[in-house]
Amino acid sequence: MNERTGRFALASLAAFFGAVLILLGAGACEAVRREKTVALTFDDGPHGEKTLELLKVLSDDRVKASFFVVGKQVAFNRQVLRRIRDMGHTIANHSYTHPNLTELSPAAARDEYAACSELIRDVTGQTPRFCRPPGGRTNAAVERAGREAGLQTVYWTVNSRDYTDLPPEEIARKVAGLVRPGGVVLLHGGVTATIEALPAIIRDLRKKGYRFVTLDELFPAPESHKAGIRRRGGSDS
Numbered sequence: 028m029n030e031r032t033g034r035f036a037l038a039s040l041a042a043f044f045g046a047v048l049i050l051l052g053a054g055a056c057e058a059v060r061r062e063k064t065v066a067l068t069f070d071d072g073p074h075g076e077k078t079l080e081l082l083k084v085l086s087d088d089r090v091k092a093s094f095f096v097v098g099k100q101v102a103f104n105r106q107v108l109r110r111i112r113d114m115g116h117t118i119a120n121h122s123y124t125h126p127n128l129t130e131l132s133p134a135a136a137r138d139e140y141a142a143c144s145e146l147i148r149d150v151t152g153q154t155p156r157f158c159r160p161p162g163g164r165t166n167a168a169v170e171r172a173g174r175e176a177g178l179q180t181v182y183w184t185v186n187s188r189d190y191t192d193l194p195p196e197e198i199a200r201k202v203a204g205l206v207r208p209g210g211v212v213l214l215h216g217g218v219t220a221t222i223e224a225l226p227a228i229i230r231d232l233r234k235k236g237y238r239f240v241t242l243d244e245l246f247p248a249p250e251s252h253k254a255g256i257r258r259r260g261g262s263d264s
């Protein structure tokens with residue numbers, strides 16, 4: 028894995044057979060990136076009670092995070108999504124049915140994102156700004172589908188691999204060891220071990236001087252921060 032940091036600091040990394048990572052679809056605000064900031068991101072929810080548990084840990088530790096939600100999960104967890112909004116976390120788009128977008132037509136991929144954004148808007152009154160393709164599986168057409176749906180694609184710089192049945196201590200150790208300033212951590216909100224690992228992740232990163240930010244803070248909207256953003260298209264996978 029290679030990290031390259033420019034003035035506006037993108038993480039740009041190798042992706043191999045879709046298994047690895049990562050590249051942020053846009054430059055992080057330089058000031059935020061230069062500080063020791065880290066964004067925790069939780070994919071695949073909302074997951075009812077489990078998400079409420081996760082929200083409680085975040086709230087107890089005064090951490091704001093970002094949630095890449097799936098439309099079909101939102102459909103029967105509307106209250107939970109509003110709770111995520113009310114607590115000040117960033118809500119982002121992870122497609123409607125969580126398909127492999129690289130296997131869909133460009134129009135169908137765009138519709139996946141558009142339908143999820145529409146539901147988020149309907150439930151929360153907020154229009155999401157960021158998307159992440161399911162499984163990180165991407166190509167130029169998938170990136171374009173995101174842009175056409177009005178979304179900025181954000182991958183991650185640290186993969187916790189919490190979906191591989193790791194014990195909580197291992198998840199915490201891996202995350203705390205791999206985070207660098209401006210990092211984006213991939214986690215899954217429906218995984219019990221992740222929720223159990225969270226207090227240690229937060230404690231260890233704070234000990235190292237990190238501050239937790241949402242994606243909205245890491246990538247301020249162009250209107251409010253035109254000078255600090257350089258957009259960059261295309262990612263490898």
Ligand SMILES: [Zn+2]
Binds near residue numbers: 070
């Ligand atoms: Zn996912």
